[in-house]
Amino acid sequence: MAKPYDVGPGDQVHPGNPVTVDRYTPAARINHWITAASLVLLALSGLALFHPSLFFLTGLFGGGETTRAIHPWIGVVLFFGFLGLFLRFWRANLWKGEDGTWMRRLSDVLRGHEEKLPEVGKYNAGQKMVFWLMSVLIITLICSGLVLWDQYFAEYTTVGQKRAAVLIHALAAIVIICVWIVHVYAAIWVRGTIRAMVKGSVTGGWAWRHHRKWLRELVTGKGNDKGTGAKPAE
Ligand code: HEM
Numbered sequence: 001m002a003k004p005y006d007v008g009p010g011d012q013v014h015p016g017n018p019v020t021v022d023r024y025t026p027a028a029r030i031n032h033w034i035t036a037a038s039l040v041l042l043a044l045s046g047l048a049l050f051h052p053s054l055f056f057l058t059g060l061f062g063g064g065e066t067t068r069a070i071h072p073w074i075g076v077v078l079f080f081g082f083l084g085l086f087l088r089f090w091r092a093n094l095w096k097g098e099d100g101t102w103m104r105r106l107s108d109v110l111r112g113h114e115e116k117l118p119e120v121g122k123y124n125a126g127q128k129m130v131f132w133l134m135s136v137l138i139i140t141l142i143c144s145g146l147v148l149w150d151q152y153f154a155e156y157t158t159v160g161q162k163r164a165a166v167l168i169h170a171l172a173a174i175v176i177i178c179v180w181i182v183h184v185y186a187a188i189w190v191r192g193t194i195r196a197m198v199k200g201s202v203t204g205g206w207a208w209r210h211h212r213k214w215l216r217e218l219v220t221g222k223g224n225d226k227g228t229g230a231k232p233a234e
Contacts, residue, residue, distance in 0.1 A: 004217040006092035006122040013218050019204025021215065023122075023196045028088055032197055035081035038074050039180060045071040046173055072149050079142045086135055092122045093132065098213075099125035119212040130183050137176040144169040 010025040024032070045067050048057035061067040098118035102109070102125040108116040109126070123131070147157045147165035157165075187193045192206040207215040217223055 004121075004221075004223040005094060006214055007217050008088065008092060008122070011122075011214075011218055013204065013215070014201075020201045021204055021207045021218065022201050023207075024200045026200065028085075029197055029200055031081060031084045031088070035078060035085055038078040038081055039176070041074050042071065042078055043173070043177055043180075045074065050170065050173075069151075072145055072151075075142060075145050079138060082134065082138045089123075089131065093128045095125075095128060096121065099128060102126075114209060119216075120210075120214070121217070122211055122214040124210070126186065130179055130186075133179050134176065134183075137172050137179065140172040141169060141176065144172065 008023075008025075008028075010022055010028075012022045014020045014022070044057055045061055047054045048061070048064075048067050049055075049071065055064070058064045058067040061070060098120055101118045102120060105117055108114075109124075144165040146153055147161055148169060187197070190210060192202060193210075196202050204215070207218075
């Protein structure tokens with residue numbers, strides 16, 4: 001039997017009516033919400049600087065100058081915030097055999113035919129793709145952002161490098177905003193998910209329905225491809 005790769009510290013099943021399953025520690029949730037807030041603030045301040053028609057958004061940050069000054073610092077917060085999430089969750093986001101099958105049956109995912117999908121661990125293939133895309137995009141944004149941070153790094157880069165960085169930074173920002181919309185939409189669309197990041201726990205029914213392999217691992221204490229077949233109370 002394989003060892004569970006995706007059971008995090010603090011993940012635990014509590015018998016009762018309903019059964020509840022701890023999914024995120026308070027530290028993981030604080031880490032998540034700091035990261036989420038910084039991305040929202042970055043998107044708003046970045047869009048304000050992106051196009052004259054959006055310049056009015058600088059009003060939220062005390063004007064054009066302060067927006068330009070604090071945008072890179074919020075980027076630093078996002079980078080370290082996401083680094084914390086990355087270190088907590090990277091193992092559980094490793095690509096597994098069932099993820100390819102899950103992706104190929106995306107039409108069943110969208111139609112809500114979950115019984116036709118393979119059992120998945122703590123994260124499904126969609127969540128894993130969002131995780132790795134965010135990782136790559138945040139590295140791209142911080143690297144291109146540093147090239148553009150003239151206040152401290154002007155002398156280390158050429159004008160040509162800055163021109164390329166502006167383009168890469170803007171493209172990566174547009175893509176991460178789209179990925180973020182998918183992430184938030186999925187969190188709202190799959191009922192009972194938001195509670196995982198707010199309260200830290202989910203119901204046994206939610207875990208059984210959406211992340212059965214993870215639940216089996218928690219119940220049996222080991223990575224188990226076949227499972228016990230035991231169904232917890234909803
Ligand atoms: C306000 C917007 C956001 C909401 C409502 C939200 C909601 C959630 C929820 C409910 C979960 C738990 C999902 C589950 O356990 O199945 C989650 C997980 C996660 N979120 Fe967010 N989130 C937001 C913004 C962000 C941002 C901006 C980032 C990163 C830039 C982010 C990164 C993550 C990561 C890495 C996980 C762990 C899931 C995984 O590893 O695939 N979230 N989020």
